[in-house]
Amino acid sequence: MRLPCVRVSAKDVEEVLEFLKSRGAYVRNCKVKKLSDGSVAIPVKEDLDMSLIKELPAVLVSESCYEDFVCGTLGLSFKDLLTGLIPEGVLRRIPSSYDVIGDIAVINIPEDLLEYGRLIGEAISRVSRNVRAVYAGSYVSGEYRVRELKHVFGDPVSKTVHKEYGLRISVDVLRTYYNPSLAEEHRRIAELVNDGELVADLFCGVGPFSLHIASLRNATSYAVDFNPDAIKCLIESIGMNRRKLKGRVVPVLCDVRDFLRIVSDDVFDRVVMNLPLEALEYVPAVSNKLRVGGVIHVYLVSYSVEEVKHLVSNAVNPSAFSVVSVKRVLDYAPRKYVFRADLRRNA
Numbered sequence: 245m246r247l248p249c250v251r252v253s254a255k256d257v258e259e260v261l262e263f264l265k266s267r268g269a270y271v272r273n274c275k276v277k278k279l280s281d282g283s284v285a286i287p288v289k290e291d292l293d294m295s296l297i298k299e300l301p302a303v304l305v306s307e308s309c310y311e312d313f314v315c316g317t318l319g320l321s322f323k324d325l326l327t328g329l330i331p332e333g334v335l336r337r338i339p340s341s342y343d344v345i346g347d348i349a350v351i352n353i354p355e356d357l358l359e360y361g362r363l364i365g366e367a368i369s370r371v372s373r374n375v376r377a378v379y380a381g382s383y384v385s386g387e388y389r390v391r392e393l394k395h396v397f398g399d400p401v402s403k404t405v406h407k408e409y410g411l412r413i414s415v416d417v418l419r420t421y422y423n424p425s426l427a428e429e430h431r432r433i434a435e436l437v438n439d440g441e442l443v444a445d446l447f448c449g450v451g452p453f454s455l456h457i458a459s460l461r462n463a464t465s466y467a468v469d470f471n472p473d474a475i476k477c478l479i480e481s482i483g484m485n486r487r488k489l490k491g492r493v494v495p496v497l498c499d500v501r502d503f504l505r506i507v508s509d510d511v512f513d514r515v516v517m518n519l520p521l522e523a524l525e526y527v528p529a530v531s532n533k534l535r536v537g538g539v540i541h542v543y544l545v546s547y548s549v550e551e552v553k554h555l556v557s558n559a560v561n562p563s564a565f566s567v568v569s570v571k572r573v574l575d576y577a578p579r580k581y582v583f584r585a586d587l588r589r590n591a
């Protein structure tokens with residue numbers, strides 16, 4: 245790790261180290277380094293007040309420099325590694341967690357902190373050893389629900405393969421939506437499916453629901469998305485997992501509105517609709533594509549279970565559908581959550 249340092253003659257190392265430690269200026273998890281001229285570089289914190297150096301006994305040869313140091317990370321978080329390297333106020337605004345998608349880490353940080361991106365990325369790659377690229381940016385946006393990301397560290401690759409329950413899922417972090425926190429939800433839905441079902445996985449993204457369903461059941465899922473990169477990733481994943489799939493996944497590159505126009509009524513046993521800010525608008529068009537007894541799993545953003553029940557009851561004919569259950573799936577914003585509502589068609 246590249247850090248500022250103080251250069252001293254070999255005989256003075258112990259004395260200067262003690263001095264720097266007593267002032268909290270030494271980067272403790274990094275080793276001092278012997279340089280080719282026989283002097284020694286001691287790693288110090290980025291915000292070290294250089295007037296401190298002047299307090300050192302005059303006999304020492306000391307000057308400021310930058311060197312690459314070998315640093316240990318045992319038991320340390322990436323934020324621990326950043327302590328002293330970036331201002332305290334900035335550190336407080338950086339979240340403690342980040343997503344690891346395959347071998348790529350993605351961290352949400354405010355735009356004005358992007359100038360610290362390289363240091364943050366380097367610290368993340370040191371605690372998550374399998375990470376080879378780090379991207380920083382904000383939350384999902386746009387019609388493809390893709391995050392706006394900036395590459396801040398490591399190889400400039402955006403494609404990776406993420407594993408969920410042993411399934412290999414191809415993801416392009418710059419061009420497709422993927423949220424590793426949904427892995428359990430993908431599995432939960434697949435476990436509800438019975439052999440022989442016909443499923444519509446609307447707004448499928450890179451297709452994790454359909455892949456899980458096909459891995460557990462001999463069922464057929466139409467996986468529909470209008471993002472060509474997402475459908476390309478899904479096709480790659482079907483190829484990578486072919487020995488694990490009992491069922492079929494039919495990737496459909498299409499606007500869900502067009503798909504619903506061309507499919508017959510009363511055909512699907514189950515419809516998955518994971519587009520939380522908009523899916524509810526599509527429920528009326530989906531409702532008569534479902535056979536009687538079939539289930540819609542619709543995801544939506546709301547404050548409470550009661551509000552979700554109210555919203556979904558208004559979106560369907562209440563005499564034809566019953567709300568079977570409402571589950572909280574993810575945090576979305578302060579006091580706002582992503583819920584899943586399960587609706588059964590009765591008539």
Ligand SMILES: C[S@@+](CC[C@H](N)C(=O)[O-])C[C@H]1O[C@@H](n2cnc3c(N)ncnc32)[C@H](O)[C@@H]1O
Pocket residue numbers: 387388389421422423426446447448449450451452453468469470471474498499500501518519520
């Ligand atoms: C939340 S993401 C996908 C989530 C995915 N089911 C998962 O679990 O990872 C929503 C997806 O809907 C797609 N999308 C949005 N509006 C669409 C539409 N009208 N037709 C087809 N796809 C749409 C976006 O491209 C995006 O991939």
